[in-house]
Amino acid sequence: EVQLVESGGGLVQPGGSLTLSCAAAGFSSPFTTYIMSWVRQATGKELEWVSSINGGGGVANYADSVKGRFTISRDNAKNTLYLQLNGLKTEDTAMYYCATGGRPPAALATNRAWWPHWGQGTQVTVSS
Numbered sequence: 001e002v003q004l005v006e007s008g009g010g011l012v013q014p015g016g017s018l019t020l021s022c023a024a025a026g027f028s029s030p031f032t033t034y035i036m037s038w039v040r041q042a043t044g045k046e047l048e049w050v051s052s053i054n055g056g057g058g059v060a061n062y063a064d065s066v067k068g069r070f071t072i073s074r075d076n077a078k079n080t081l082y083l084q085l086n087g088l089k090t091e092d093t094a095m096y097y098c099a100t101g102g103r104p105p106a107a108l109a110t111n112r113a114w115w116p117h118w119g120q121g122t123q124v125t126v127s128s
Contacts, residue, residue, distance in 0.1 A: 002026045002117040004098050009122030016088050016126070022081040022098030022119055031079045032056065035102040037115060038072060038083045040094035040124075046110040048094070051083065052102040061103050066092075088126045095121040 008020040020038070024031055038050040051072040053060045060072050071084040081098050099115035108114045 002100065004100075004117060004119035006096065006098055006119045006122040009096060009124045011125045011127065012088055013128050014088060014090060014126055018085045018088065018124060020083040020085065020096055020098075020122055020124070022083075024079045024081065024098075027079075030076075031074075032076045034100050036072075036074060036081045037099050037101055037103070038081075038096060039099055039115065039118075040092075040096045042091075042094040045094075047112060049104055049109055050096070053081070054102075085124065088124075090126050093124060093126045095123050097121045 003025045005023045032055045035054055037052040040050050041047050051062045053072045057074045069087040073082045098119050100117040101115040104114040
């Protein structure tokens with residue numbers, strides 16, 4: 001059974017930084033064969049894809065809302081996915097989830113079913 005466990009969320013002031021981690025286990029194939037994503041959901045709002053990274057870690061994509069501020073990475077030796085959040089804004093406040101699967105097509109961008117496996121999420125709150 002695939003298990004994804006996020007950590008690293010917290011309360012941070014605007015302009016601050018956080019590093020989120022996602023420990024992965026239980027894959028039937030090597031972790032390197034999985035495209036991974038970060039997805040977020042603010043209270044009362046739709047799901048928002050944030051970023052994806054290919055299995056080797058050399059190709060990453062970002063939503064326009066976070067481009068230039070967030071960096072996705074992975075350590076395949078540790079089966080761990082990361083998201084570095086810099087220049088945080090109040091609108092970044094959300095529950096952040098790691099998930100298997102890549103960038104969704106526009107028509108499925110808010111459909112949770114696009115990503116087969118999810119973690120339980122870690123809360124990021126940006127407030128002064």
